[in-house]
Amino acid sequence: MIYIAEAHARDEWPMGKTISCVDQPTTIEQRTENARQCYNDCQFEVEMLIDTMNNQFHLTYGSWPFRFYVFYENKLVFKAQPDENTFEYDLNQLNNWIDNFISSK
Numbered sequence: 001m002i003y004i005a006e007a008h009a010r011d012e013w014p015m016g017k018t019i020s021c022v023d024q025p026t027t028i029e030q031r032t033e034n035a036r037q038c039y040n041d042c043q044f045e046v047e048m049l050i051d052t053m054n055n056q057f058h059l060t061y062g063s064w065p066f067r068f069y070v071f072y073e074n075k076l077v078f079k080a081q082p083d084e085n086t087f088e089y090d091l092n093q094l095n096n097w098i099d100n101f102i103s104s105k
Contacts, residue, residue, distance in 0.1 A: 003050045006023075008020045022034050027053070031050055035048055070094075078094075080093060
C-alpha cells in the first residue's frame with residue numbers, strides 16, 4: 001500500500017468532517033503522521049509506503065484518488081481497472097488475481 005496525497009483534505013477539497021479530517025500535508029513528517037493514523041485507524045495488515053512530497057508515485061502511476069496495483073520484484077505485474085460505468089472496482093478480481101499469483105509461485 002502506498003499512501004499518497006490527501007484526496008479530500010480539509011484545506012483543499014473538503015467533503016465533510018468524516019472524510020476531510022486532516023489538512024494536506026506540507027512536509028514528509030506530516031504525510032508520515034497522516035499515513036500512520038490511517039494505517040492504525042483502518043487496522044491494515046500490509047506494509048504501507050509513503051509517496052514523496054513531490055508525489056512521484058502518484059504522478060507516475062495516476063493513483064488518484066485510489067488505484068490497485070501489484071508489484072513483484074520491482075515490476076508492475078497487475079493493474080486493476082475500474083468499471084467503465086460506475087468507476088468502482090471489483091475487489092474479487094484483485095483477490096482472485098493475488099490468490100492465483102501466490103498459488104503459481
